[in-house]
Amino acid sequence: MNININSPKLLSLIMSFYELSGMKIAIYDNEFKEILTYPEHSCAFCEAVWECSGRNKCDSFTADMCRKSSQKRETLVYTCHAGLTEVVLPLQENDIVFGYAVCGQITNQKDREKFVEDVLQRCSEMELEPDSIKELIKDVKYRTDNQLNATLQIINALASYIILQKMVYVSEKKLGLQIVEYIRQNIYGDLSVKALCRKFAVSKSKLYIVVKEYTPQGLAKFIRSCRIDTALREMKNNPDKPLTAIAKNVGFENYEYFLRVIKWETGKSVKEIRKKYNEETKLQ
Numbered sequence: 001m002n003i004n005i006n007s008p009k010l011l012s013l014i015m016s017f018y019e020l021s022g023m024k025i026a027i028y029d030n031e032f033k034e035i036l037t038y039p040e041h042s043c044a045f046c047e048a049v050w051e052c053s054g055r056n057k058c059d060s061f062t063a064d065m066c067r068k069s070s071q072k073r074e075t076l077v078y079t080c081h082a083g084l085t086e087v088v089l090p091l092q093e094n095d096i097v098f099g100y101a102v103c104g105q106i107t108n109q110k111d112r113e114k115f116v117e118d119v120l121q122r123c124s125e126m127e128l129e130p131d132s133i134k135e136l137i138k139d140v141k142y143r144t145d146n147q148l149n150a151t152l153q154i155i156n157a158l159a160s161y162i163i164l165q166k167m168v169y170v171s172e173k174k175l176g177l178q179i180v181e182y183i184r185q186n187i188y189g190d191l192s193v194k195a196l197c198r199k200f201a202v203s204k205s206k207l208y209i210v211v212k213e214y215t216p217q218g219l220a221k222f223i224r225s226c227r228i229d230t231a232l233r234e235m236k237n238n239p240d241k242p243l244t245a246i247a248k249n250v251g252f253e254n255y256e257y258f259l260r261v262i263k264w265e266t267g268k269s270v271k272e273i274r275k276k277y278n279e280e281t282k283l284q
Contacts, residue, residue, distance in 0.1 A: 003029045003030070003035065003098060003099055003168060003169070004168070004169055005027070005035060005036060005167060005168050005169075006165075006166065006167045006168075007036060009165070009167050010027065010036060010162065010167040010168065011036060011038060013158070013161075013162070013167065014027070014036070014037075014038045015038050017103075017154070017155070017158060018038050018039065020154070021103070021151050021154070022106070022141050022143075023087075023103045023104055023105065023106055023141075023143075023151065024037070024038070024039060024042060024043070024103060024104065024105045025037070025038060025101065025102070025103035025155075026038075026101075026102050026103070027091075027099060027100070027101055027102075027168060028062075028066060028099055028100040028101075028102060029098070029099050030097060030098050030099055030100075030213075032059070032062065032063035032066050032100070035099075042105060043105045043139060043140060044136050044139055045082070045084070045105075045133070045136040045137050045139070045140060046058070046082070046084070046105055048128060048132070048133075048136050049082050049123070049126065049128070052126050052127050052128050053126050053127075057081060058080070058081070058082075061080055061081045062080075062086075062088070062102060065078055065086070065088045065102075066088055066090075066100045066102070069088045069089060069090050069100065070090050070097045070100075070216070071216065071217075073090060073092070073097075074089075074090075075087060075088070075089035075152060075155070075156060076088050076089070077108075077148065077152070079118075080104070081122060082119065082122055082123060083107075083115070083118045083119035083122045083123070084104060084105050084106065084107060084119075084140065085104055085106050085107050085108045085109075085143075085148070086102060086103065086104025086105070087102070087103050087104055087148075087151070087152065087155060088100055088101070088102045089101050089155060089156060089159055091159055091162065091163060091168055092163075093163050093169075096177060096180065096214050098168075098169075099168055101155060101158070101159055101162075103151075103155060105140070106140060106141045106142065106143050107140050107141070107142055107143070108142070108143050108144070108145060108148050109142075110142070110144070112142075115137075115140075116134060116137065119133060119137055120133060120134075174210070174213075175200065175202070175210045176210035176211050176212070176213050176214045177214055178200070179196060179200055179207070179210065179211050179214075180211065180214045180215060180222070182196075182199070182200075183196075183222070183223055183226060184226055187226050187227055187230045187250060187251065188230075188249055188250065188251070191223050191251065193207060193219075207219070223251075224261065225265070227250045227251050227252065228250075228261060228262065228265050228266075230250045231246055231247065231250045231252075231258070231262070232266075232273065234246045234249065234250065235270070235273060235274055235277060236277045239274065239277060239278055243255075243258075243270055243274070247259075258270075
């Protein structure tokens with residue numbers, strides 16, 4: 001996926017974020033490559049870790065966290081492999097993840113002794129002397145849970161603004177993205193593999209390959225998720241509409257299968273869901 005950035009505008013924004021939060025922030029593309037960061041240099045501890053063991057381990061860990069946030073479609077707070085607190089959130093538009101914002105190099109561990117002990121344990125296999133590590137992490141900034149939660153709210157708003165202002169965006173609609181958007185817009189139609197291949201003039205294998213970049217859960221599961229989301233909206237907006245009609249309208253020809261899928265995905269039966277929607281309507 002080709003990513004474009006408005007570097008001057010985005011850099012100014014993340015510089016302001018750093019001035020407020022004191023947290024280093026970096027923007028990554030969907031291949032987990034860093035495309036913009038501020039400040040350019042990391043904290044002394046991270047620099048020492050990179051010099052000692054290389055950046056590969058750090059980059060691999062960050063990529064894993066990016067994948068996890070993409071799968072969950074949510075912001076994650078985690079402890080990196082060296083013991084620092086970091087945050088990652090997916091940059092997404094129309095449910096398509098095309099990049100990530102990662103910030104951190106701080107700690108939210110209130111007990112400094114426990115923080116030092118944890119870092120020493122995590123870095124025990126590195127060629128860094130314990131006394132050197134203790135000295136290096138003295139400058140790692142501490143943030144309370146309240147401060148961290150406030151930062152999370154800001155960075156989520158920041159991500160929305162970045163997308164709204166097109167500071168980071170997909171430079172072109174590739175075939176895979178076209179297919180994904182077509183599926184969302186035509187959930188009531190024929191979305192069989194045969195129909196999609198005919199519509200976009202691609203082979204079955206090509207279809208799976210180009211869509212995989214945008215739907216890591218797989219084509220079939222993605223279509224099913226879209227159908228379920230549409231069915232739930234139908235149930236909420238049309239409380240008197242027969243469930244059999246809703247199931248058929250969103251592409252579930254087998255009503256019993258529709259009932260099972262709803263239960264699998266939501267943990268509730270359609271009757272429980274409809275009852276909940278009806279109760280919410282009465283309260284409005």
